[in-house]
Amino acid sequence: MLDYQFPENFIWGVATAAYQIEGAVEEDGRQPSVWDTFCATPGRILNGDTGAIACDHYHRYEADIKLMASLGIKHYRFSIAWSRIIPDGRGTVNEAGIDFYKRLVDCLQGHDITPHATLFHWDSPQALEDLYGSWQSREIAKDYADYVTAVVSRLGDRITHWMTINEIACFTHMGYGFGVDPPHAPGKRVSSKKEVWQTSHHALLAHGLGCQAIRAASPVKCSVALVDNIAVTVPINESPIHIAAAKSAFHTCGQNGGIIFPALTGAYSPAMLELLGQDAPDIHSGDLETIHQPLDAIGLNIYTGTYVRAANTQLGYEFLNFPQGYPRMHMPWLHILPESIYWGIRHISETLGRNDLPAFITENGCAAQDEVNVNGEVIDTDRIMYLRQYIRAAHRAVAEGYPLKGYFLWSFMDNFEWAWGYDRRFGITYVDYSTQKRIPKASFEWYDECIRNNRVV
Ligand code: BGC
Numbered sequence: 001m002l003d004y005q006f007p008e009n010f011i012w013g014v015a016t017a018a019y020q021i022e023g024a025v026e027e028d029g030r031q032p033s034v035w036d037t038f039c040a041t042p043g044r045i046l047n048g049d050t051g052a053i054a055c056d057h058y059h060r061y062e063a064d065i066k067l068m069a070s071l072g073i074k075h076y077r078f079s080i081a082w083s084r085i086i087p088d089g090r091g092t093v094n095e096a097g098i099d100f101y102k103r104l105v106d107c108l109q110g111h112d113i114t115p116h117a118t119l120f121h122w123d124s125p126q127a128l129e130d131l132y133g134s135w136q137s138r139e140i141a142k143d144y145a146d147y148v149t150a151v152v153s154r155l156g157d158r159i160t161h162w163m164t165i166n167e168i169a170c171f172t173h174m175g176y177g178f179g180v181d182p183p184h185a186p187g188k189r190v191s192s193k194k195e196v197w198q199t200s201h202h203a204l205l206a207h208g209l210g211c212q213a214i215r216a217a218s219p220v221k222c223s224v225a226l227v228d229n230i231a232v233t234v235p236i237n238e239s240p241i242h243i244a245a246a247k248s249a250f251h252t253c254g255q256n257g258g259i260i261f262p263a264l265t266g267a268y269s270p271a272m273l274e275l276l277g278q279d280a281p282d283i284h285s286g287d288l289e290t291i292h293q294p295l296d297a298i299g300l301n302i303y304t305g306t307y308v309r310a311a312n313t314q315l316g317y318e319f320l321n322f323p324q325g326y327p328r329m330h331m332p333w334l335h336i337l338p339e340s341i342y343w344g345i346r347h348i349s350e351t352l353g354r355n356d357l358p359a360f361i362t363e364n365g366c367a368a369q370d371e372v373n374v375n376g377e378v379i380d381t382d383r384i385m386y387l388r389q390y391i392r393a394a395h396r397a398v399a400e401g402y403p404l405k406g407y408f409l410w411s412f413m414d415n416f417e418w419a420w421g422y423d424r425r426f427g428i429t430y431v432d433y434s435t436q437k438r439i440p441k442a443s444f445e446w447y448d449e450c451i452r453n454n455r456v457v
């Protein structure tokens with residue numbers, strides 16, 4: 001019988017991001033990010049919610065970390081807010097902003113928890129949006145690298161696991177998206193698809209320069225990774241023709257061919273470029289070398305996927321829509337597809353040929369319609385069901401020899417779910433926003449069991 005046991009050194013963690021939990025948006029010198037501005041724009045965020053207070057983690061981090069430690073968590077992925085460190089986006093470093101992260105990291109280490117820091121999780125300084133349209137300009141790559149140098153030279157003695165950028169497609173394609181209502185800050189529509197692709201190209205450049213900046217500034221040997229939400233193609237069944245179709249389709253699914261391909265192989269996928277035609281971004285000579293930096297790991301945020309089958313089309317495959325009644329969790333896009341974890345990792349190894357690169361699931365989890373019962377508990381058996389299936393799929397990847405080294409659950413606690421505000425709960429800890437009380441959910445206890453036993457329970 002399969003006991004879903006993981007290798008001894010497997011990393012179990014939880015993840016969060018600065019704007020979604022910190023609050024304290026006007027404290028200690030922080031200046032607005034595009035998300036503050038977006039939240040202040042009527043109609044952008046459900047119920048008019050904002051990140052002004054969020055989980056008030058800025059003030060409550062000690063208690064939160066204590067709770068994390070009680071879960072047996074040894075690894076924590078969080079993000080650093082650019083607008084706390086360099087409030088104007090470029091220029092003067094705000095040491096008070098650095099100090100917060102020093103306190104946070106010291107507290108983590110005091111509880112024997114290893115910090116994994118994401119240097120950018122969507123909260124671009126508003127000043128740079130005003131100055132040059134942030135990701136619309138190549139200039140941002142240089143400003144980002146300077147910000148990275150400021151952080152790593154000051155925190156590199158405490159943090160050795162760095163992630164440059166979280167989910168390039170989200171804050172570029174969904175922030176400047178052409179022809180769609182952008183659900184993401186800055187919520188600006190640029191005038192062509194090419195300009196949208198230019199924003200993600202600039203983010204890739206920022207990633208590349210960021211990698212170089214980390215390595216130059218870190219006082220010790222450290223690990224550098226990119227975090228991407230690849231669009232995972234899953235074969236309708238695992239017969240050779242559908243597997244081959246899923247691999248071909250991986251190139252053109254979502255933004256894969258123009259984001260994960262250049263980052264991990266040094267070239268945009270030819271299939272993607274052909275599909276884009278005139279909409280492809282301008283690529284200067286030397287850009288691809290800058291983008292294709294040696295990495296120590298790849299972080300994958302995987303929640304769902306797209307079914308694919310072989311077909312008599314020009315490309316030889318077709319993407320399949322989800323049927324009406326397909327089960328999903330509490331987000332319109334969150335179709336339950338546990339195999340997406342397995343296939344995501346396998347695509348990195350086989351479709352991209354990067355089986356040399358240690359992979360981490362840097363986010364996986366789900367929103368559920370949690371309720372506090374009369375006993376004050378949150379019994380989220382639906383979330384446990386979801387997580388159990390996905391972590392089993394992660395186990396399959398490990399068992400088959402793919403280099404999956406760890407798993408970070410999204411999220412440690414309920415938080416500001418971007419355009420959905422506080423309406424959607426992804427945490428294994430319930431947050432009562434009126435009192436800021438934390439209530440560990442049933443899934444918290446379940447995950448605790450998994451961690452302690454190093455297997456899926
Ligand atoms: C993001 C998180 C977000 C989660 C759930 C990921 O794409 O990195 O910030 O909360 O998905 O939507």
